[in-house]
Amino acid sequence: MAIYTRTGDAGTTALFTGQRVSKTHPRVEAYGTLDELNAALSLCVCAAKNPQHRQLLENIQLQLFWFSAELASESEEPTPEQRYISSEEIAALEAAIDTAMGRVPPLRSFILPGRSEAASRLHFARTLARRAERRLVELSTEIAVRHVLMRYINRLSDCLYALARAEDHDAHQNDIIQKVAERYLAAIRTSATREPAMSLSFQELHQLTCAAVMRAEELQVPVVISIVDANGTQTVAWRMPDALLVSSELAPKKAWTAVAMKTATHELTSEVQPGAALYGLESHMQGKVVTFGGGYALWREGLLLGGLGISGGSVEQDMDIAETAIAAINVRTHQ
Template identity: 90%
Template sequence: RVPTLRSFILPGRIEAASRLHFARTLARRAERRLVELSTEISVRHVLMRYINRLSDCLYALARAEDHDAHQNDIIQKVAERYLAAVQAPAIKEPTMSLSFQELHQLTRAAVTRAEELQVPVVISIVDANGTQTVVWRMPDALLVSSELAPKKAWTAVAMKTATHELTSAVQPGAALYGLES
């Protein structure tokens, strides 16, 4: 359930993960000592395998703890931003649903622009509550866009901002890093 590693990890985002990483280093140290001891006396192979698997297990548990804490942190920050946007004392226009004709005009305008750019896309429109109202996939659009476009549309509504304005907030080390997961 944790993403594939693409860089070196620094343990310590939360205490539980740090303690599991520390336990892993102790297991690795015990494994090295067993290897040294096995040059002098006979050590059961099952014991060597167990201590190796123990350190692997501790590593996986540490990553899972770290991942869960990070996900919870993101959820908390998203909720804070959402509540701040909802509770902002701005004058709000009444929420209106788009008519079929308006949805068709929006979709047609997006298709026309995509054709001008010669970029096949997936168009996704959601209402003010984030409920999907239109999804249109142009021929030859990237398959992944069928999954990403609705999520991007929902994110724009949920975060009360255009998704391109979230670019800096979702970079590594930023407040919403990992929002896509």
Template identity: 70%
Template sequence: MAIYTRTGDAGTTSLFSGQRVSKTHPRVEAYGTLDELNAALSLCVCAVQSDALKPFLEGVQQQLFWFSAELASENETPTPSQRYISTAEIDALEQAIDQAMAQVDAVHGFVLPGRCEPAARLHLARTLARRAERRLVELAGQVNVRQVLLRYINRLSDCLYALARLEDHLAHQQQIITEVATRYRAATRTTTEPTRMSLSFHELHQLVRAAMTRASALGVPVVISVVDAHGIGMLTWRMPETLLVSSTLAPKKAWTAVAMKTATHQLSDAVQPGSALYGLEAQMAGNVVTFGGGFPLWRDGNIIGGLGISGGSVEQDMDIAQAALAAIHMGNDQ
């Protein structure tokens, strides 16, 4: 069966009533733009990562068919047998907006339209929804259009913005997880000299003693924590009168130094807004420390553990840690 009828070759098309109008008629422009939006949403369904989002977007696509059918008819109200947009569909869009925005950081300015492919496609669909809204407003100036349709298309563009923000957020989370996992695997790679890939009891003793000596000289009681190459605690020592919070921070600094394969003070710039690891602290539920006092322990280019010092200022903690590393003739880099 041929899909071409040749009836539109002269630049006209038929409404549901049978009336023929120009293909540039405001009514045709309105439902034609909804058709563009529906096609763009198909690309979004193929791209989004969330399994729950796919059926939601497919539901919106079905609603756009109802919407277009209503615009292609000259009847002012839908017939009893016709599916149509109601306040229930608007409520569902608002619920989706609230759920998405609750998971992302607040912004107080413009955002670039999509830093990952699913978000970029959703933002493109958003712009088409805005264009459809403009076409609908134009049509409403000439014929009667149900107010609920104007509310729906306005809310749909808001919803697509919120979903794009959420997709960007989820992609950034995955990027952080991948980066941390990559660094951790690199830090715990196997070696042909297993006996040299850990601190000896003598080295551990010298490390702690040097740290305590330097802390005493500075008049700063600290907690000293050492972990192995897998981030597992080997020793934690608390000097008298040390701040209670230091008993939590020192092990976290040592673990961070191993997990991120770098001194903790070197992470400060990397977690600032716009940097590669922005959001790392929040995503790691506070287990990562990004201020000074944590140092990885290296031997022959391999990481063998981490040292964390907490109790003084950042500068004092770093000073004490570096004195401890020097005592066992170990630098804090490869």
């Protein structure tokens, strides 16, 4: 069966009621833009990673068919077998907006649309929803348009924005986790091939701890000292009298971070700023990672031996104590 009828060759099209109007008629412009939006949403469904987002987008696609059918009919009487947009669909959009926005950090400036494919496609669909809204407002100056349709199309663009933010957030979080996992696994592989002798001896652990305590006493700063092996397992934990309780949590995290990221913790500070490669690392790792000074990776002959974490003073004091202690044994802080 041929899909062409030749009846539109003169620049007109038929509404559901059979009346022929120009293809530039505001009614045709409105439901034609909804058709564009629906096609764009199909790409969003394919790109979205969150299964709940995909299901919601498919529901919206069906609702746009109802929406278009209503605009394509001049009948003011509802048709029993036809579905119509109602407040129920608007409530579902608002619930989706609240859920998505509740998962992402607040923005204080404009952002470039989409750092992931799904978010980029959703932002594009959002602009089509805004255009559809403008077409609908234009149409409403000529015919009666149900107010619920105006509310729905306005809320839809907000919903697509919220979904884009959530997809971007998830993609960024997964990217952070992947990068951290790769660096940590690299450290594990290095430790697996290490000769048994290439680890800190008991004497070196003792010297490292004593040197840190001596420097801390010189500075009159009670600290917590943590040393971990190349696998991130704590081998030494020493708390000086009157050291802050929170330091008992921070020192091991600094040592672990230095091993996991294979670098000193203060060198991560610039990497976690907005726009940097590891932005959001601390929150995505649920507080396990520390990105301020006081943690050092310990290297010898290109092999990672472990990590040292100092906490209790200012960042500068913690770094001073750690660097003084490291100087007491034959290790480096860089590979």
